[in-house]
Amino acid sequence: RQTQLRAASKRTKNEKNRYKKLHRNLSFSIMEDLLKLPNKLRETESALPSESWFGDTSKSTVPFPGAIKAADLDNSTVYKDCGTYFTGNLATFTQEMSSLLELLGREVESALGSVPRRCALSDLVRLPVAEACAWTPSLDEVIQIEHTKDDVFIPKEGGQPLINPYTRLCLVGSASLAAFVGSFFGCCLDKECPLPLHFLTLGNIYTYASEVKKPIGYPFKQTRQVSLFCLESDENTSVSTFDKLATTISEFWGKFQPHWRLRLRAVPVEELRRCEMSLWSLALVERSKPDIELARISLLGDWVSRRAGFKTFDGSFPFMVFSDLINFENLLAAIRTSGSYLPTSK
Known part of the structure; x- marks a missing residue:
């Protein structure tokens, strides 16, 4: 009986984690689409x-x-x-x-x-600031400074390095x-x-x-x-x-x-x-x-x-x-x- 309960609990936990991940991915996708909506x-x-x-x-x-x-x-x-x-x-x-x-x-x-x-003002801003302003059609039209080691995060040893967009600097100009x-x-x-x-x-x-x-x-x-x-x-x-x-x-x-x-x-x-x-x-x-x-x-x-x-x-x-x-x-x-x-x- 206890073995069955443990197995059921494990399945429930796995399903819960799967739905959390799905919710996180859907939320990110929706927020990404919302960022593309223009002003009224x-x-x-x-x-x-x-x-x-x-x-x-x-x-x-x-x-x-x-x-x-x-x-x-x-x-x-x-x-x-x-x-x-x-x-x-x-x-x-x-x-x-x-x-x-x-x-x-x-x-x-x-x-x-x-x-x-x-x-x-400063000539430099963080990438999320440039994204919030949406002054250009794409962030490709913004000068993004090459990332440094402080911008890189590796979740686990041997894993794929990730670049933190919140620390990325952009050269926009102090009058922008x-x-x-x-x-x-x-x-x-x-x-x-x-x-x-x-x-x-x-x-x-x-x-x-x-x-x-x-x-x-x-x-x-x-x-x-x-x-x-x-x-x-x-x-x-x-x-x-x-x-x-x-x-x-x-x-x-x-x-x-x-x-x-x-x-x-x-x-x-x-x-x-x-x-x-x-x-x-x-x-x-x-x-x-x-x-x-x-x-x-x-x-x-x-x-x-x-x-x-x-x-x-x-x-x-x-x-x-x-x-x-x-x-x-x-x-x-x-x-x-x-x-x-x-x-x-x-």
């Missing part, structure tokens, strides 16, 4: 038109004293295996980004009613969305940090390009960018911030470079990233030339903060707005397309 779309209709124009094209042929000509910045780039270096006039012109940071900070303060906090989210990943704001919170930075950004021109042979390139990261308490406030920033940044560039013909448009749904509910894009438009994007403002809702486990003191998830206010590569492209640029010193 913006529900409230915008008071802004889907397309607006800024700048005065009648001034495009008027000479501006002190303007920088596109020819002044040519032939001043050096390519190396480890990156892109600027020389000559371009090396000096990189300082313009710091001046633009100051000007854009004032515009944001005027629009949102509070001074954005300046910050300096992932850099901001990584600073709050798995955290909770206390009562001394009430929303809204606005953060402004000038830092690096690493972008992926499937078609890379020679002499660069790798699909990633580094540039500098002014980025704004907004945390809001609710969806309506974040939508209001999103629209205000679109108008403010467009008017700024329209006044700052009056000879540029600028178009602000609501980006179609099929062009949105998985993390975006809505997107405003400001671009320089020249006849018979490709459009050059100057700024983009992304409405993220609480989608990213939920995936990142980032909460406020009352247990709610902050609503995010992320803005690429100006990218150095795009600024150079805009100058070469338009032919001239009025520097901040003028």
